[in-house]
Amino acid sequence: MREDTRTRIQEIALRLFTEQGYEATSLREIAEELGVTKAALYYHFRTKDDIIASLVEMRMTELEELLTWFRSRPNTLQTRRELLERYAETLKRSRYLDVAKFLERNQTAMRDHPQLTRMRETMMTLTREMSDPGATPTERISRSMALFALHAGKWLTLETELSDEEIDKATMEVAMRLLEP
Amino acid sequence: MREDTRTRIQEIALRLFTEQGYEATSLREIAEELGVTKAALYYHFRTKDDIIASLVEMRMTELEELLTWFRSRPNTLQTRRELLERYAETLKRSRYLDVAKFLERNQTAMRDHPQLTRMRETMMTLTREMSDPGATPTERISRSMALFALHAGKWLTLETELSDEEIDKATMEVAMRLLEP
DNA sequence: GTCTATACGAGGATAGAC
DNA sequence: GTCTATCCTCGTATAGAC
Numbered sequence A, B: 001m002r003e004d005t006r007t008r009i010q011e012i013a014l015r016l017f018t019e020q021g022y023e024a025t026s027l028r029e030i031a032e033e034l035g036v037t038k039a040a041l042y043y044h045f046r047t048k049d050d051i052i053a054s055l056v057e058m059r060m061t062e063l064e065e066l067l068t069w070f071r072s073r074p075n076t077l078q079t080r081r082e083l084l085e086r087y088a089e090t091l092k093r094s095r096y097l098d099v100a101k102f103l104e105r106n107q108t109a110m111r112d113h114p115q116l117t118r119m120r121e122t123m124m125t126l127t128r129e130m131s132d133p134g135a136t137p138t139e140r141i142s143r144s145m146a147l148f149a150l151h152a153g154k155w156l157t158l159e160t161e162l163s164d165e166e167i168d169k170a171t172m173e174v175a176m177r178l179l180e181p
Numbered sequence C: 001g002t003c004t005a006t007a008c009g010a011g012g013a014t015a016g017a018c
Numbered sequence D: 001g002t003c004t005a006t007c008c009t010c011g012t013a014t015a016g017a018c
Helices: A005-020 A027-034 A038-044 A048-071 A077-092 A094-105 A114-129 A137-155 A164-179 B005-020 B027-034 B038-044 B048-071 B077-092 B094-105 B114-129 B137-155 B164-179
Strands: none
Touching: A005 A027, A005 A038, A005 A048, A005 A094, A027 A038, A048 A077, A048 A094, A048 A114, A077 A094, A077 A137, A077 A164, A094 A137, A114 A137, A137 A164, A137 B137, A137 B164, A164 B137, B005 B027, B005 B038, B005 B048, B005 B094, B027 B038, B048 B077, B048 B094, B048 B114, B077 B094, B077 B137, B077 B164, B094 B137, B114 B137, B137 B164
16 A cells, blocks of 8 residues: 655655755755655645654654653653653664654754754753752763763774674663763 | 964854854854855865865874884873873863864764764774773773763753863863773 | 645845946 | 855745636
């Protein structure tokens, strides 16, 4: 059974946007790969922006759910460790990893997008609340970086000697260490 | 005494590119802020790309010098610690920090730039050579992340309770810890 | 409902006048 | 060293075929 056009547009667009850049990818390219004219895209999406807006929305909703879950639990080392595990899980689902990659690589292109502002705030809140009130600056920064470390691990896939699984496992160990005092 | 036009174009362009994005910033905007027409920019630079190419070149040359220096020294913990100090020093000079920020935020826009490829390779080589041949995956990833941590620290300036100096100091401590076994 | 044909203003870029 | 005229492609929009 054939996917619907709308979903195919999103898939092609996300791939091209991530590979070539959001602004460097024209609607004509997307339309050609789909086998239609670019005007046809405007039947399915109001603007170029709308093509990825729903995908970004998915990723953001997930982050907000993660924050809600975190706040519902006692702020212990155990909870923080579980937060890292859950965050890493979201990055394993290819759809979210693709969106995360897109967002990393197209920061300025999405600059004044309201969704991006919300997401930045969610990430900020998450990292901030991981710290105890009386923590030292080093402890605060260290814990904040634990989440970033999970992303950084995905950039290091060029370390040819290591397999993806080894990198994922080692990245998690490094991130966990950043939670320790 | 007035700066020459060429330098002013670079300064205006780097600021606008970093704030708004490379592709989102038009030559007309730069020209207007400078008080000329966009066609006039083509006297000073062959393409839009060339406007920042020389700035990126500076940053890249510096990274390559850092790699050369690192290779000239015994690969000890002491040398790796000094590498972090030197790397952080480059990020303190505003010109390089601005270029680094621009590169972080406009990755896909610079995608097929030969300079970018060279820089990625230099960073990769640097992080790879920081590892001993017999190191565990966790040690390798941890050391590789030490350099990224210095950048990540610059993203955390929104941690309102901490001053820039506190963040810099704490970031360095976290990065140094990532070098330890 | 789904698409094609066509047009508009703005973008980067070039050639050439002054 | 600065500008005009010009070109092609871009995102966007609408009218209308099927």
